[in-house]
Amino acid sequence: MTDTNNVTLRHKLEALIVKDLESQLTQGKITGDRAAEIAELVLDAVPENISHDELLKVIPQLDDKASELASVVFEILSEQDDKHKAEMIEKLRASVRRMVKNG
Numbered sequence: 001m002t003d004t005n006n007v008t009l010r011h012k013l014e015a016l017i018v019k020d021l022e023s024q025l026t027q028g029k030i031t032g033d034r035a036a037e038i039a040e041l042v043l044d045a046v047p048e049n050i051s052h053d054e055l056l057k058v059i060p061q062l063d064d065k066a067s068e069l070a071s072v073v074f075e076i077l078s079e080q081d082d083k084h085k086a087e088m089i090e091k092l093r094a095s096v097r098r099m100v101k102n103g
Helices: 003-026 032-045 052-065 067-102
Strands: none
Touching (some): 003 032, 003 052, 032 052, 052 067
């Protein structure tokens, strides 16, 4: 994956976390101190120079360290899984087209 896509994924993750933490704060589900702890945990786990492979390894671990992040982790991983499936289906279609064309 390109660096641009990696940065986009990282920014999306951070934006979803901020939105989710704000929502949990507003609803009184977490305290300001807990939100700050979670934010620090995320910043430590997801540095700006993180590789795509490392980012994909870190994301599933975030809710292990902060269960409040479970919905964000699920959303990101589901989206990545859908993208991977779509890529694999397209590769399969291309292979079938080549086989039919050459066949």
